[in-house]
Amino acid sequence: MICPRCNSNKVELLTKAPKDNAWEVYICDTCTFSWRNTESENIIDPEKYDARFKLDSREFDQLAQIPPIPKLKK
Ligand SMILES: [Zn+2]
Numbered sequence: 001m002i003c004p005r006c007n008s009n010k011v012e013l014l015t016k017a018p019k020d021n022a023w024e025v026y027i028c029d030t031c032t033f034s035w036r037n038t039e040s041e042n043i044i045d046p047e048k049y050d051a052r053f054k055l056d057s058r059e060f061d062q063l064a065q066i067p068p069i070p071k072l073k074k
Pocket of ligand 1: 029032033
């Protein structure tokens with residue numbers, strides 16, 4: 001299986017529906033994107049995932065950082 005967002009093949013089954021195997025949730029080890037197998041093709045199919053939201057793991061180091069939390073005021 002391939003991650004729809006970053007095209008990594010490091011995808012794991014995260015969980016399954018408690019009854020009837022009605023759905024499964026997968027998670028990408030590379031970008032932490034997670035999705036349910038019953039979602040529409042524009043979410044689960046890497047070819048149809050919105051190109052504006054695709055990620056390239058080679059660029060992760062250049063992505064914006066979360067601002068550091070300032071020290072508490074006294
Ligand atoms: Zn991914």
